[in-house]
Amino acid sequence: MRGHDAGQHKGDGQNAAIVALAVLTALLMFGRLGTPPLTTANEGLYAQVAREMLETGQWIVPHINSVVYFEKPPLLYWLVALSMRLFGENATAARLPSALAGAAIVSTVFWLAGLMFGRAARIPAALIMATSLGFLLMARQVMFDSLLTAAVTVSLAGFYAAWRLDRRRFSYLGYLGLAAATMAKGFVAPALVVLIFLCWSASARDLTRLRPLTPLGPILLYLLLVAPWHIAISLQRPDFVWFYFYNEHIGRFLGTRQPKDWRTGAFYTPFLGLLLLTTPWAFLLPAALYNALSHRRCGPPARGNSDFLICWLLVPLAFFALSGNRQYAYAMPAAPAVGLLVGVLWQAANTGSPSPxxxxxxxxxxxxxxxxxxxxxxxxxxxxxxxxxxxxxxxxxxxxxxxxxxxxxxxxxxxxxxxxxxxxxxxxxxxxxxxxxxxxxxxxxxxxQTEEPLARALIACNPPEGAVVAVEGRLEDSSSFLFYLPRRLRPVFVVEGRTGGDLQYGSTDPSVRRLFLSAKQFAELCARREVFYLTNNPPRLPLPPGMQKIDGTRKKILWHRTALRPPTPRPILHQPLGSPGALLKQRNSAALPALCPRKSPYSGLL
CATH class of the missing domain: 1.20.1300 (3 helical TM bundles of succinate and fumarate reductases)
Structure with missing residues (x-):
């Protein structure tokens, strides 16, 4: 009876710890998810692509500001659009898919740690992932990296389980995760997964470790999930084939992509990125690697586990270190391996007597x-x-x-x-x-950097019909401003920002060339139309005559071409609850001059 009571007490303790882990993960991933507002450049850019899918019903070809945007596959856009349809067009809804992906990573690490090292390793490994500060920061942004990492983690866990348990059905899970990863960030996902398994197989000279990747049924499932979108968009836009398959994949890896819209990091950038992503646990990674290498002498099962995690850790880092495009966030697919390695280290230190x-x-x-x-x-x-x-x-x-x-x-x-x-x-x-x-x-x-306050300031001015909005420089440098504008003020004009950015390729389409203006064309537009103009702080280009400042932040200034007229109250267009358009509230004409004075208080300083 005593043994039974002790076992029951231990089980109750494990269950309580699992519940506490789940609550903590939920708090860290979803608490105040809408704070701060969406940021520039990536969050506003990707959220706006998703919103335009909702507005136009064009789910195949991504657009931003009515310009085609081929750089990434659509899975993140689809999920963000679905979230915004359910919960409104706001920061919380836009970030929810990435946060759910972060929670899925913690859950998969919990399950895989139990499969590889036993029940005692589950909570340490998952807790390390849930409390890695850089990982939390990435998982709470509208970024592809959290979704990619979740899908790659599920894929690797599925293929490993198929090998470890000798059950073919887990290969379906592996290819399901691989399909999601491919639709999240392209064919870098299958490249990473295949390279990890090739290195793992080579480390033991054991080709049977590749067997989970070979069943025909799971491969057909992968093709069934991945091929339709690629075929559909290629039929609609034949130029997609060159831009996406060569320019965006091969060209980006080789560093020859046109245009080059990134700063090439140093060779060590992915390694430093992993340390930042897994802070404060990264300081134990050398000890965890020493522990894993020590386990290689303990027999085939322990050696197989250690080799698998080491390959998982090193292959993404080496892949992106050799790439022509090195970014800190690209190390994120290796972060779950750190959670597992350090979790096993803690298990070894607590369940036995560690060596000196x-x-x-x-x-x-x-x-x-x-x-x-x-x-x-x-x-x-x-x-x-x-x-x-x-x-x-x-x-x-x-x-x-x-x-x-x-x-x-x-x-x-x-x-x-x-x-x-x-x-x-x-x-x-x-x-x-x-x-x-x-x-x-x-x-x-x-x-x-977020331009949400400036978008609110513009909306508060109640721009009249016919007013237009323009931004100085590349649109992605003001992407959150675009997201928080109501639909009637979009698309915006881009002044001297066509080349060198994310929209350079799409801007060549004749149907949208009118949106990209030179400084001279913008001055002519200002002579004909009422214009709201977002610039850098200070402006990079000379301002057209008559511009007055409405509001500003450390990095941006919002201008208006002439003094604003007190507008008459107008009915508000219907907007979904929580949308940027819902920020436009009915104000009487007496209150408006306080928000948008006839003469800017800053005009004497300019």
């Missing part, structure tokens, strides 16, 4: 990490409160680091215990507390 060498591998990075945290805390404390975005960022980091240090110090002071060690629990608690405090205290993240 392994203990040294753990203690040395912890000491270095504590010194780094202390130095960062002191530096941020000295800069906190300084006016400007740097002072705001320092205050945010100081608050987060303070919470982290308090929690970590408490963990170090506790005696060792069975199960999860106090240090592990307090490290996770410190990271989670730092993130939650940042979400609760700060209404927006200092230093980010």
């Amino acid at each position: 060498r392994l203990s040294a591998w753990v203690r040395a990075p912890i000491a270095a990490f504590l010194l780094l945290v202390a130095a960062a805390w002191i530096t941020c404390g000295l800069k906190a409160g300084v006016p400007g975005s740097s002072g705001e960022r320092a205050t945010l980091l100081f608050v987060g680091l303070s919470a982290f240090i308090v929690s970590l110090s408490y963990g170090l002071s506790l005696p060792p215990s069975r199960g999860l060690s106090p240090l592990f629990r307090c490290t996770a608690a410190g990271a989670a507390t730092a993130w939650l405090l940042a979400m609760l205290i700060f209404r927006s993240i200092p230093g980010i």
Whole structure:
């Protein structure tokens, strides 16, 4: 009876820990998801593509500002559009698919850790993923990387389960995840998955490890899910074939893509990106790799697990390090491997007596990490409160680091215990507390770029019929401004921003060339029409005569060509609840001059 009671008590403890993990993951992924507003450049760009799908019903060919946009497959756009149809056109709805993908990554790591290393490894591995601060930041943005990583993780887990359990049906799960990854970010996904399995097979000279990738039924399922969209868009737009398959895939990898709209990072950029994505757990990665390499001597099962995780970790990093386009976020598909490797390290440290060498591998990075945290805390404390975005960022980091240090110090002071060690629990608690405090205290993240306040200022002016909106420079540099504009003010004109950006290829279409203006053409437009104009701060181009400032931020200024006339009240066009158009509220004519004065208070300063 005693053994039965002990087992039941242990099971109840496991269940309680799983529930706590689920609640914590939900808080970290979905808490205040709509704060801050959508940002420029990527979030506003991708959310606007999804919104135009909703508005036009064109689900095959992506558009932004009525311009074709071939760069990425449509899965993220489809999911964001569905979310906005259900919950309104707002930041929360736009970010929800990425946050759900982040939660799916944590869940898949939980399941895969149990399959590979037993029940005791599930919670540490999943908790590490859920409290990795860079991973959380990426999962809460309208970006392709969270969706790609979730799909690749599911694919790798499915193929590994098919090999480990010798059950073919898991290959269907692998190819289902691979299809989602391909429709999320293109054929980089199958390249990564196949390379990981090839390296894993080569590490043991065992071709049977490739068997989960070979069944015909799952391959046909993959083609059935991936081929229809590629065929449909190629039939509608034959130029898609060259741009997408060569320019966007091969050209981007080789660094010859036209136009080159990115900054090529250094060779080490993906490795540094992984460290940032998995903070604060990355400091234990050397010890985790040492532990994994030690397990290779323990027999085929342990060696197979270790080799699989090492290949999963290194292949994406090497792939993007050799690419001509290196970005920090591209390391995200390798992040789940860090969660699994470090989770197994904690399991090994807590369930047995670690060797002196392994203990040294753990203690040395912890000491270095504590010194780094202390130095960062002191530096941020000295800069906190300084006016400007740097002072705001320092205050945010100081608050987060303070919470982290308090929690970590408490963990170090506790005696060792069975199960999860106090240090592990307090490290996770410190990271989670730092993130939650940042979400609760700060209404927006200092230093980010969003034009949502300027869009609200424009809408408050109640532009008359016939008024047009223009932006200075490339449209993606003002993408959140575009998202928060109502449909009647779109498409916007782009002034001296056709070349060198995301819309250069689409701008060659004769049907949209009129939207891309030279400075001279814009001056002629201002002579004929009432114009609202968003520029950099300060403007990069000379302003046409008569421009007056309405509002501004650190990076952008909103102008109007002439003094605004007090408009008569007009009925509001129907907009979905929560949409940017719903920001346009009925105001009486007496209240409008306060928002949009006849003479700008800044006009004397210009």
